[in-house]
Amino acid sequence: MHFSLVDIIGFLGAFGTTISFLPQAIKTIQTKDTSGISLYMYILFTMGTAFWLIYGILIGSLPVTAANAVTFLFASVILSYKIRYK
């Protein structure tokens, strides 16, 4: 399998935006400090990743499905903490 520079730039984008929610989830779980976190952001974002996930499954795209399954999980954790510890 051969990847072009363009593919690699796309992978870096997918990796960065997906993995970025991990340090936020860890911080939120550890500190329970959600005062500065927007409830509306995480409602919209979690719903958005759910739609992306369904879209990825429907078009048979493994990268879209996998990236959004991971992001949906992280976003759901942050959202549930925001609701629980607002």
Add this chain to the structure above:
Amino acid sequence: MHFSLVDIIGFLGAFGTTISFLPQAIKTIQTKDTSGISLYMYILFTMGTAFWLIYGILIGSLPVTAANAVTFLFASVILSYKIRYK
């Protein structure tokens, strides 16, 4: 132009994940409360959207380019507030 249900689900995903950063940016600007926000999340996320933006331009995809230009702007504002008011 005709959109399928699959296309509409994809658009809902793109719209949700893009617009979600607007209420977070507004909240952060108004309250300057960034204690619960992860610096590493916004470094990774802002870099990720920058790569997505370059990728969108390189592959000539208007949806990828437009969505990530907007998200990059919102994420940059939140990141700059996190650095300024940590």
